[in-house]
Amino acid sequence: MEMMERLLDDLRYAARTLRKSPGFTAVAVLTLALGIGANTAIWSLVHAVLLTPLPIAGPDQVVKLAATVRRDGLELRSVSYPDFADWRQAARSFSDMAAWSNTSFTLTGGAEPERVEGELVSASYFPLLRTRAALGRTFRPEEDATPGTHPVAVIGHDFWQRRFAGSPAAVGSHLTLNGHDFTVVGVLHAGFRGLDDDTDVFIPMMMSATVQTAYLEGRGSRWHDVIARLAPGVTPARAQAEMDALTARLARQYPDSDRDYG
Numbered sequence: 001m002e003m004m005e006r007l008l009d010d011l012r013y014a015a016r017t018l019r020k021s022p023g024f025t026a027v028a029v030l031t032l033a034l035g036i037g038a039n040t041a042i043w044s045l046v047h048a049v050l051l052t053p054l055p056i057a058g059p060d061q062v063v064k065l066a067a068t069v070r071r072d073g074l075e076l077r078s079v080s081y082p083d084f085a086d087w088r089q090a091a092r093s094f095s096d097m098a099a100w101s102n103t104s105f106t107l108t109g110g111a112e113p114e115r116v117e118g119e120l121v122s123a124s125y126f127p128l129l130r131t132r133a134a135l136g137r138t139f140r141p142e143e144d145a146t147p148g149t150h151p152v153a154v155i156g157h158d159f160w161q162r163r164f165a166g167s168p169a170a171v172g173s174h175l176t177l178n179g180h181d182f183t184v185v186g187v188l189h190a191g192f193r194g195l196d197d198d199t200d201v202f203i204p205m206m207m208s209a210t211v212q213t214a215y216l217e218g219r220g221s222r223w224h225d226v227i228a229r230l231a232p233g234v235t236p237a238r239a240q241a242e243m244d245a246l247t248a249r250l251a252r253q254y255p256d257s258d259r260d261y262g
Contacts, residue, residue: 058229081221116159
């Protein structure tokens with residue numbers, strides 16, 4: 001009975017988490033919750049309700065990967081960058097994997113400063129979601145390889161209409177976000193507003209001012225989420241089994257990975 005009550009509590013928590021991100025709930029039909037630290041034996045499949053799908057190809061193959069830790073109960077947690085890098089390199093059940101984190105920016109350069117919603121994304125984000133730019137392009141791999149080296153941005157369709165009146169000249173123009181200049185390299189098609197469903201501006205993850213050595217190297221610094229696309233012919237159960245083994249290996253290799261940094 002106690003185990004069933006814990007399971008119900010875990011599912012309720014997962015449902016609340018998914019409701020906070022309606023855009024992602026519409027994309028993901030399941031979550032792979034991956035155990036970390038001493039709790040590699042604890043994970044679950046969480047089925048989301050498919051509402052209005054986002055305009056991406058094959059949304060039923062897109063999954064969210066989350067870390068878990070057992071304390072008073074099962075906690076779903078964000079992912080550290082080293083774990084993401086290891087998962088992406090080692091896992092064979094996925095055709096690709098991407099990291100993202102929601103944020104907000106202060107946009108200046110107009111009559112008044114404006115708060116805009118944003119996402120920090122790895123270069124694999126748009127290809128994984130099979131979302132292409134309607135104008136210009138999305139990010140290149142090298143633009144998310146080294147911190148602080150490529151100040152480029154991709155903007156949403158609604159933001160393009162609001163800020164640039166739908167002008168093609170938006171590509172190549174500049175945005176000042178949090179006091180830093182970014183060059184707009186692409187405009188997304190109408191309807192795609194990111195996994196948080198309200199995103200105006202996307203920048204490479206490595207261009208975040210908060211991405212420092214501790215955040216890139218500390219396994220206890222969990223600050224972003226991870227999505228993946230199942231490889232052709234791979235079932236969720238097979239992917240889960242591979243990730244079980246992979247996270248157990250990482251837990252043995254890094255026994256202090258549950259420690260918090262920063």
